[in-house]
Amino acid sequence: MHVPDADVVAISDIVAPAARECAAEWGIPRIYPTPEGVLKDAEVDAVFICTGTDTHAELIIDAAKHGKQIFCEKPIALDLPSIDRALRAVEDAGVSLQIGFNRRFDPNFREARRQIEAGEIGTPHVLRITSRDPSPPPIEYVRCSGGLFVDMTIHDFDMARYMLGDEVAEVFAIGAVLVDPAIGAEGDIDTAIVSLRFRGGALGVIDNSRQAVYGYDQRLEVLGEKGRVSVENPLPHTAVRSVVDGDHAPPLLHFFLERYTESFIEEARLFVAAVREGTLPAVSGADGRVPVVMALAAQRSLVERRPVALEEISG
């Protein structure tokens, strides 16, 4: 609907009623019991893989074999061998692969990147990213998530690379269980600070929390030699009330689909455009691999209590 240059002709969902409901709502003509159905459908030029993370790599490989253009949600996989097999299959098949790091297409972050690229703040010196969820996910989700770094910080790792147009050389992570002991019981953390050193020399820091009760909090700031650019949270409305005890502005949006509506639409639009025009995807397979390397490095840093170079992980 929001991407007029594409038609959705087929759908498959492991939960059959969900597929039926969705097909009915959006007028999707064909429903398949398994992904293979979609992949074998000759009318299908491109597929969106939005399944559980553990199925991404195999589905990419299958789709590539069927010559489909591929959009896949992040992360490609939780381990590098799986990722590398998937990327090789894509390369061998000569198809296109775009990874779902949608935040790059948020108009606010995009404008910051545009200013940095245009040199308006000069060479970047310090990057700061604050990224906090309104509340922790269900504990079942935490259990299968692969941990905070690969599940949540991965978006910030991607943002760090995108925003500075540079690669991170080394990370150092500290973490804690401050929000919910059940998360700790799963061997995970809910609060973290990750220091970054970029290859080009800039420093960076990401702070994460699974719980910001005031809403979905996603900000960043880059200090450069000629100034800084900062991105604040968009607010749900601009009405402010001033009463005896001061000014009241609304809480932030709470749900990522609300917060990033525009960026989800834009990433789909760009994928379709790239497929139709045969141009490179906006977020490549390599762009999908590096943040996983960063997450694995952060995880090792947390465990071994020392800075970890990305080279140690990616070989």
Place this chain on the structure above:
Amino acid sequence: MHVPDADVVAISDIVAPAARECAAEWGIPRIYPTPEGVLKDAEVDAVFICTGTDTHAELIIDAAKHGKQIFCEKPIALDLPSIDRALRAVEDAGVSLQIGFNRRFDPNFREARRQIEAGEIGTPHVLRITSRDPSPPPIEYVRCSGGLFVDMTIHDFDMARYMLGDEVAEVFAIGAVLVDPAIGAEGDIDTAIVSLRFRGGALGVIDNSRQAVYGYDQRLEVLGEKGRVSVENPLPHTAVRSVVDGDHAPPLLHFFLERYTESFIEEARLFVAAVREGTLPAVSGADGRVPVVMALAAQRSLVERRPVALEEISG
């Protein structure tokens, strides 16, 4: 597209190629050379009248006679007898009529109204509306517009009634030609301040200009016994740059379709919902009439240099 519960089955435009282009883009099955075609189409339940102001009243009357539900852009007409004939036709036909005062559905203004209605600032004492266009319309448009009050301030008159949930008893207007002498040459003004006295006792003021070079500027504020609520302009993005000479935030949106995208969608959605459910329209024919009375009163005030009661105009 944005209103899933309605299908657009027919279109007519006095500029035939425009109708064809639009029909092609949106997949509208039938194009009629005249509005009568649409009105006679048995599959058409409801019509959107988005033609020139001078045709609104007659088209409403025709549509009512054909038993169509009606959405009509503001203003219904520039004179009260035409408006009253149209409203009578609607009443006689027992159809529904919604007038296009879309700004009521802007999420920012709507939230302010919600807070006022909920009593969060107590009884309103003072309303202030600032409403400025980025730049004056073409002089041909000015010539046929009916003048600043009926063309531009009319939105603010509607907003004043909506925001306070009260009727204006009396207006006083001053105006000037400060932006473009050509506007003055047409007997119109480009800058105005209109004082309002509400029946319930509150005071109000609207300031208008045809030229705010920094963008489409639409703000308001209500002071009440227990506080105030103010609505600021939404910004195109939240990236702010801090450099040697200070902070730089982006200019406002410049185009009303950008600024009010959400409110246009919402007003269409509400119209369709009211038609389907047989409920009262969100902006009634009477709501369409009163702002014209206010504009005529402001015009008389400007000419006669005195406060003018609405009763003088509406009889």
Place this chain on the structure above:
Amino acid sequence: MHVPDADVVAISDIVAPAARECAAEWGIPRIYPTPEGVLKDAEVDAVFICTGTDTHAELIIDAAKHGKQIFCEKPIALDLPSIDRALRAVEDAGVSLQIGFNRRFDPNFREARRQIEAGEIGTPHVLRITSRDPSPPPIEYVRCSGGLFVDMTIHDFDMARYMLGDEVAEVFAIGAVLVDPAIGAEGDIDTAIVSLRFRGGALGVIDNSRQAVYGYDQRLEVLGEKGRVSVENPLPHTAVRSVVDGDHAPPLLHFFLERYTESFIEEARLFVAAVREGTLPAVSGADGRVPVVMALAAQRSLVERRPVALEEISG
């Protein structure tokens, strides 16, 4: 203390204990039972007249006769003949007179004036002043105040002239009793909107209320051909709390001595500097007279329900 180039050598207060207390606190050597004592003190070069309004004109005349340089709080008097006698005495004596319109020296308003004077927004088109007290003064004060326009709006009338560097030609005022019926019982109003037409063509509007429960609210905005400049309220601190129900910023300062501390110091500093250097006062006797004319015109407009030209009042 904050004006190092002047020594306070004498004081007089009709409330003797107040004079004694003040002299003790600030180390003022001489206390006189009446103002004449101060005026006859040969060591006194300049006097600050901070008494009740009804004594200003006579004290100015006396001080001028004694050859003292004079600072006097606003307004000089509530009627023009008294003002004119005082100004004549000042002129005859060849002394300097500065009137206490302190807000001109607020760093925020001053910066706005600087930008306008520097042409950064081009020719001004529209001035908007919002000026609201946190809560109404005691009813005894209201009774002797001369009414809202001469007591409260007078500051805004001065600000209007200062900010645009232009004179007002005509005013139109509406008013209401919305805050406290006791104010109405004294024949006064507590809420007002005053439209202004400047000689140079610009339009303006002042909105006043005796009660803004969220604090002392003093803002303004000037729209010009090349942009606008707006002055917001300074806040007591920059700490903002974000919790479940949204963002909380502190209420405005509530007391004019807090809000305008810097401007009071600066006006005294400028007075002393002008006296020492023999330069023109920053706010002249004429600057003290015009806002009273504007207040009288606004009062007549309110009563006669019509726009009133300043010429009608000042002859």
Place this chain on the structure above:
Amino acid sequence: MHVPDADVVAISDIVAPAARECAAEWGIPRIYPTPEGVLKDAEVDAVFICTGTDTHAELIIDAAKHGKQIFCEKPIALDLPSIDRALRAVEDAGVSLQIGFNRRFDPNFREARRQIEAGEIGTPHVLRITSRDPSPPPIEYVRCSGGLFVDMTIHDFDMARYMLGDEVAEVFAIGAVLVDPAIGAEGDIDTAIVSLRFRGGALGVIDNSRQAVYGYDQRLEVLGEKGRVSVENPLPHTAVRSVVDGDHAPPLLHFFLERYTESFIEEARLFVAAVREGTLPAVSGADGRVPVVMALAAQRSLVERRPVALEEISG
């Protein structure tokens, strides 16, 4: 002048003309060629030590021996043995010692601390401090400064302890020379990120730069279980200009004496009050020691590329 309960009766400066000029400007009766003169002056109850860092410890010891109450600028010394000797001398003499961590008295930070202490954001989880100078100090200053951590970050280390009311257990620092290679040539860094782990479990991060061209940038934010409190930079004025290319707000204050005027006055006022009333100093000798420990730990972390526990440093 700003501290009415104290008289300045003597001064000494190793630059004699500076002492004379200052004495003349502020009416200080006695000038001594050496600090001993001040310390032997029987009329002197308390001294302010505002000399170079390398003289602080000895002067504290001398002043303590003479029974004077002591205010001393930070840091007490660059090494712990000197600090400990000074603190022992103070304890032995039974005099009071206040250290010049003035930022605690900034009204903005103080309000944030008040809210945290009052439990308004619940248990703190994450602290973020941004602290940037407008431009690097002269290279001669850098050479004697003791390095970025002990010279600049020391204020942020104090702020971290103050804001959370908790002690830091461990730090990890990364640094870079991005602003000026001359700073690197002195073996120092100009950009740093320091991660903190508090004893109570909270995490923290400080980012520093010697160059923020837009002004003296000092912000912080604390995320807690029930919300967050953030402190933004105060601006020199509230006038904002909106023109064709967007909104323009003024740059930040550039000089620490401007930025922290109120906090410098308040720390002196509190010192005098504590001396007169015999109460504990607002910032104790121990408060002066811990940030030096933190700076030394950060320095070791930087060199050894590992997290360093404060216990390793302070024994």
